[in-house]
Amino acid sequence: MEMKPVGEVFVGREGMVALVEFRRGPENFFDLGLISSLAEVYDDLGADPTCRAIVLASEGKAFCAGASYAALQGEVNPQDLYDLYGAAARLFACPKPVVAAIQGSAVGGGLGLALSADFRIASPEARFSANFVKIGIHPGFGVSLTLPSLIGMQKAALMIMTGRRVRAEEALAWGMVEDVVPAAELRPAALALAQEIAESAPLALTASRGTLRAGLAEAVSKRAEAEAAEQLRLYKTKDFLEGVKSVQERRVGNFVGA
Template identity: 40%
Template sequence: MGDDDDIRYAVADHIATLTLNRPERMNTISAPMLDLLGALLTRANGDPDVRAVILTGTGRAFCAGLDLASASRGEGIGSAAAAHPPTIDLRAAPPTVLFAMDKPVIAALNGSAAGYGMDIAIGCDIRVMAQDAKLAAAFVKRGVVPESGGTWLLPRLIGWAKAAELIFTGRTLTADEALQLGLANHVVATADVPATARAIAAEIAANAPLAVQASKRMMRMGMDERFDTHVQHVYLQLLPLFRTDDFQEGIRSFMEKRPATFIGR
């Protein structure tokens, strides 16, 4: 698993790169791709050699959403045959897996993200967008809701009022508008998207991975906790980090005024 034609998976320098690879279909997500994407994200999160993840696409789009062309033919996602599936394991679905991941995930938006593609992009921790890329929250224009986390994520990312306007109108945002709203971290030339995302991933990967992952867990928990409860959880997370080799290396490198070399234990 990992070098499927529709999703490419590679690991180098502690960075896992997942590339949606259906450029002729603007990287729309088929039913098999949903399973594969969830499995590959789980694989990256469980690999001790991986310290950061990049999710990107090939061609002119990051991801134009679910494969509605198949649904219009009565096949796949959204079709009548799939309307009442016997079971749906949401725990293995890409948005749920993304939310639960301890490894930081960077969305490298080589092109536009629409519908499901937008939900996947905003489910990542950091977004680097090409100048000509767009975010299209077109759910209500298709008769559905942001089904993959958007109704939970957007109010937390940009506030209720701005999220309400975006979702209820089904509006499309330019990269600069996404940057102004805080939905993009960086907007760069299309050709610079891969290098910019990789530079951020490399900077993350150079840090103590257990501390980075614990920080992400604490941030996630803190979204729904009271401050005093959260401080207690942070303290309990801090204690085992004090006993790691990486903590000792962090102290030594600081005292010796040199870059640290972390090993993840």
């Protein structure tokens, strides 16, 4: 499949299915530029009648390890954060079904990105973590809304309050992913599911998905704005600085509650 650059992502087509790929390996950290590019591509594909489904994928060891630590350690611009989550909410507003191919870790905001898709196919190496409390901040990217909606409040609370990593097979049992396939079969499996979706009657598909996801984009936008306010408050704490440092050094944080 020929992949063409569009902004900071690459887009290819296989019949009625579009493959959208970002390439910031090995960890695939995101920033405002990347999420904005994804939102713009989703907007274009959403308006394209020849596209009926999208596969979201990345190139690298991790699917997406969240926001860049370098950006987090600098001065956080409040408007950039609100713009970032505004772009994230646009992903949920895309009218075309999305299948995410998860080949590695989906962490923090990277988990939020994975949860923006309708379906997720994972390889055995995939890991899912809402690790926000481990770096001393509040969940973002709408995770506090989308994760409980997907796996239930109790399991979501467990993930959010511990920051633990959930392996692919456990994620399958929890309903976080639809299937776990060998790494070599991941892209073909995601494309096959997207193709199966694309074979449906397009007007009925759009109407049915619209009913299922009614109000979701608006709810994510509102929740992400509240999450951003909490994150901006916690970015100013000593615990946040210690959290980022402890994660980078792969140790338990020495938090002081200040």
